[in-house]
Amino acid sequence: MKLIDIHSHVLPFIDDGAEDWDMAMQMMRQAEKDGIDSVVCTPHILSEKDFKNEAKIYDIFAGLRQKVTKKGISVNLELGSEIYVQPYIDFKQKIATLAQNGRYFLIEFPLNLTQDFLFRQFFDTLTENVVPVIAHPERYAYIQSKPERAYELVKKGALLQLNAGSLIGVFGQHIKELSFRLVDANLVHVIGSDAHDLKTRPLKLSYAYQFVANRWGTEKANEFFYLNPTRILAGEIIYVDPPVTFSAENKSVKTKWGQFIRALRRD
């Protein structure tokens, strides 16, 4: 079992991830214990202003790398970011693509949006040589309300990154069921921790690897947790299994999703 995590908020002092150096180091120890070989630090980039913080982000990243080496923690660290969808992304910036691979970048959309326009606009403005890796599609109301939209996103050329916690119900039963359907339909390409802390969203992947291996086989698990992440970090082409459209069958599940969206809005 080899594990690479392309989505984590382990850098302290930047976003809602690790609170301080101590917590960041504990998360790195957690990753080592879990058998993770490599972790990409992907702090939230919410606006153009955050992109201007690149130098500060890089300094903190270099600091963490140094501390990890000093303490003999055998986990490789890379730098990237999780970009909140915005009108213009400068892909020349170091943190724009994961591990500076120049091709793949991690992108996040608003959780509660159900309209098409933002997704359409995003793909219209995208230049040809970059590939969006869409973070946690299973958490978006856009996908929950019409899961077949995941197929459309993949058809447009995106890769989809599921959160490890979604598979075991961290975000609720409906997101868990949706995650299963996405994997069944070949609409998942990589699984990341999206780690924010030590307990609720930890820097661990092995439990999700085992879960995938048991349910879908080790070949799929290796693809999600090691082979595709390796290709992403190297900027290599990824050949995906042909996606399958969602059919109209299983109406009861659809109804449940509908109820879930309404529940979300009440919050």
Ligand SMILES: [Fe+2]
């Ligand atoms: Fe994230």
